[in-house]
Amino acid sequence: MAERTQLTSISEDNFEQCLKCSICTVYCPVSAVTTAYPGPKQAGPDGERYRLKDPHYYDEALKLCLNCKRCEVACPSGVRVGDIIQKARMKHQGHGPKLRDMMLASTDLVGSMATLVAPIANFTVGLKPVKAVMHSVLGIDKHRTFPAYASTKFETWFRRHAQQEQGRFMRHVSYFHGCYVNYNYPQLGKDLVAVMNALGYGVHLLDKEKCCGVALIANGMYGQARRQAQTNIESMSTSVTRDRRPVITTSSTCTFTMRDEYEHVLGLDTAGVRDSLSLATRYIFNLIDEGKVRLAFRSDYKRHMAYHTACHMQRMGWAIYSIELLRLIPGLQLDVLESQCCGIAGTYGFKRENYETSQAIGSGLFAAVEQADPEVVVTDCETCKWQIEMSTGKRVMNPISVLAEALDLEATAALNK
């Protein structure tokens, strides 16, 4: 026998560790605002025992789960409640995704097409009649504004303006930029390149990058998600083993998806890349902590910001890196907001049927932002950014952009030659 008798309980997602203490139910943002969702305990470990007996016990209400994983963070027993729910959806969900869900989920495809016609796309999706059609026909809520598409993709910019000079650095990283940087907000990618270059690191694109697949998973397009995941794992693996370049990112959600969901939900082997895949703030913090790089900040930088810990950031347990990094900025007054879900959860909040739930979930955070009244809200998640900007009117930045703004890049570069 492989295991000695009853030394430990080993079960998928630690589902047997559950003591039914119900603590997870206190921290579920969904059941807090809607009675339609049976709550993480019932949807997760309770339901799982019945689904193991007979799949017919699957409850379609599980689709209301945001996949925020706050149940997992709260669980004192290490049960991967959220993973149990996601996997149940994957295994048992009755019908295929709707057109709307496919559209929302296909960030790569829609992004590529939209970039080609960015001004028109931005203009069109902003039009009232178009919004009305999207609302009623497609079920994309009319209150939502699609993030604007950039006219030049990040990748295009990088190849034209940055790629060439990366070779001159002694040390190198690969950058998984994600769809948001590529199609909607290339500036964050540019900031990342600027900061890493200043630290003495060359930045490179992966051989081939696909959307991490978070939206595909959320919308039930598991086959597509798995194919894209495999491409990403291969590219990252090449970067890590062939090029000896760790992979960094600027999106907490992409990072979380690739580090954890690939393995836990899609069942893929990420062992070769997982430890080498990191959020840029974590990577940079560790470089500083180990004395490998030094930072020089602008002396005139004075801002008041509030840091919002995104759900997946909370789940990864990595907020500490972004916060500690931001705290190094001398002119920055940083409030750390209580971590709570903003309600958008990727594509969830875009769906007409979820709009009210989404905003109700986020109301606590919006109130906290208003109370702190910072100039800027800082977060590592791009969909939180959309939601907070739409719901509070505050400007939202990624910590790397804050760093790019606060650093004296030339002086920093000189320190790290």
Next chain:
Amino acid sequence: MVNEEIYNQRYDVIVIGGGATGAGTARDCAMRGLKVLLVEREDFTNGATGRNHGLLHSGARYAVTDGESAAECISENMILRKIARHCVEETDGLFITLPEDDLGYQSTFVEACGRAGIRAEVLDPEEARRLEPSVNPEIIGAVRVPDASVDPFRLTVANVIDAKLHGAQALTYHEVVGLVVNQNRVEGVKLLDHGTGRTIEVHAEVVVNAAGIWGQRLAKLAGVTINMFPAKGALLIFGHRVNKMVINRCRKPANADILVPDDTVCVIGTTSDRVPIDTVDDMRVTDEEVEVLLREGEKLAPALATTRILRAYAGVRPLVAADDDPTGRSISRGIVCLDHEKRDGLAGFVTITGGKMMTYRLMAEEVTDLVCAKLGVTAECRTAITPLPGSEPEAAAETTPRFGRKAAVGRHGTMAHQIMADTMADRALVCECEGVSVAEIKYAIEHQHVNSLLNLRRRTRVGMGTCQGKLCACRAASLMGRLSGNVPQAEAHLGEFLDERWKGVKPIAWGNTLREAQLTATIYQGLCGLDKALARKEDKQ
């Protein structure tokens, strides 16, 4: 009907024992038009019926050693699939051969199955691993047989309900403390009502002893002798289903060689040890039994080594000494139906014993035939063709998105229609692990002889899930107190319930099971002070 009215009737037959056999006998007698009273000293299924594997044997286990039992099993197996659809899950079973076993036994086994009429299909080990991924991957042989799992609680209660639908009466917590004997004829029973402490005489033409292991004591009350050999069997329940099919060892029956998927859990068993008859009321599982069960269980499905155990329990098989052996040492095989008029010159008294939970219906049929012969009734047995309540063919399957409703339909079959969950308050789940709603509890209390939380557990699975009653026991106790108006009793039942759960947890209290126990103690004793509430009651007495 209130108890007083029940006591004052004159019955054709009084059946003693609320296990599957007694309940089945009550049903059969009632269906043949007899006026029946079923009495049980505790709760239904409290004896061997409620303390076994929950295995609907195909008979394969007995094929080599006892062809007659095997044939009975397969015949009853097929009948129960039809008449007790809502109590049976058609899982099929595997008989596996491990490297340490003799593969030669497999052909003996398959031939014997064939003789008994049991479909036995030899599988390639690869195929067996595919069908049942939890099975020990080292198997060198596998045979597929029509084993299934059965819920003995549901099965028994469905028989009681049907008996009542056919005019029978039933009393739980009524213990037979004496027989009314008049000139070599049993004319009734003396009943002690545990609820009131009163003793009552109830009269009948025939009294059926279907008291299982307690039948020996009962016979003694009638002045006749039946020698029983109590054989203790210990089992372990795991927290969730590891296997989809029943897994057996393909060898001569031995300890811990059957793993059964039962409802939301799976059960490994059993051990087999002779125990003194005076210990049968308080069976405790020993550390040695736990060790045997784990050691052998892991060989069937290695995952058991790392699966959380919910509880341990033990039952007593009512094995009977053969009448034809003057030493009293050899055991009767199969069903034992004794006409004490012929055997001992005591009229109006018959005993039905031996057999298996699995063959309860056949046992009931045999003894009812005997009772009918005595009473000159010629009606034929219809129990093999008439579905039990809950298992009637349904016009359209109920489709519902609600978990609690689905779980209730799973438990009560078509009877779930009677569970009135019209209001939100009634749909609320008392037990979240097992999906038991307020409405289901109300239904069970009203229709299924529920006097305490322990009874309720057997009817509805309240408190049978992972946490063994963390919140639900209190919720259910409070609800019962509200319905009965007797709060001290509800609190006492809560205490009893937790103690009964702990009895099952204690032998396997390590790992998550110990964590769970500590949390339960922290809630009920630390936070709530239940121990103090119960002491308060004792102080008053």
Next chain:
Amino acid sequence: MRFHTVIVGGGLSGLVAGVTLARTGKRVAIVSSGQSSLHFNGGSLELLGALPDGTAVQRPLEAAASLPEEHPYAKIGVSRLPQLAADAAKLLATVGMPMQGDVSVNHYRLTPMGVAKPAWLTMGDYVTLERPDVLPWNNVLLVNVAGFMDFPVNFVAHGLREMGATVRVEELDVEPLAARRASATEMRAANLAKSLVSGSAVSRLASAINEVAGDNDEVVLMPAVLGLDDDHAVTMLRAQVSKPLHMVATLPPAVPGARLHTTLRHYFQMLGGTYLMGDTVQRGTFEGNRLTGVHTAKLADTVLQADNYVMAGGSFLSRGLMANYERVYEPVLDLDVTAPTDRAQWTRYGVFNQQPYMSFGVSVDRQFHALKGGEPLDNVYAVGSILGGHDPVKMGDGTGVAMLTALAVAQQIIDN
């Protein structure tokens, strides 16, 4: 990543130690493997409710003198207890958690089953009694929220009647709480509390209570279904209800305990403390008798280094201790544990009997240095429920041990 002190476990003892250290400006990190067992706390802290033989205790500081030497209070030293208890009460007041209670004599809290149990400090808005068998009121109005099953209202009513009161029970069918019934599973205290935050929701509840309150009712008692994050809603409600109003704890997850936890955590974070929620310390690195760093599941290669480490991971249910088929052990550092090797001696039949496993814990010296391989570690301390030597359920001293050992160790660390 460097800290002055790393605390393993973010429950009551970990937070009390963390707050005490962070207040002196120390850089402290707490690693908490999920939410704490304070969620099973009904709003009271207890110093000592009974002696090991079951004798009820009225004056805990005096009774502590007779405790056996393995009891954590005996290790602290009975003479230090009054000061530590005073410090603990002061700390709670400072973090914004006003409590009722007098350290010299126990009062009694009212449990979710209507039993009076000895307590030391009880949150301001909860029922406290001077005696276990007598109520300060003759006529009690006990209200519950219709359909809320985690408050066995008939048990509570029965308990109050046993203490001589006339009790009226009313069920309130009031929005927005009533809407919660649409969920078959999630009508829980915490979710009700989330519906009772706004002024309008609280006012509706207040008028519903006022409507059923009669002239004879001297007091209104209700389940603790508001005030999850702070006491605003409770204060509003009490101001609007025409009678004195007190909370009674519900079945868990319990709102008062969760509030106590959140309040302590916020204060700790406000002091600049780092609270790593949902991460688990997996192992440590030693140099001789010193722990030099701990590794967590999520920070992976980022080692948490500190001068001092406090083990505050709780008992079995919190996974501070573990048991398997073979042994009882401490899972992070494999510290020495006081527990017999024979599994049969861990438990006893009779669920209400004293259970030996309840008193198992990490071995410590008199300064609460944890022992490993029989030797005390220089910079590793153990506090709270991970300690053995007493049965918190039977003795009613779990939260007291958590707070006082945490304070004792934190002060020792500061003094060093």
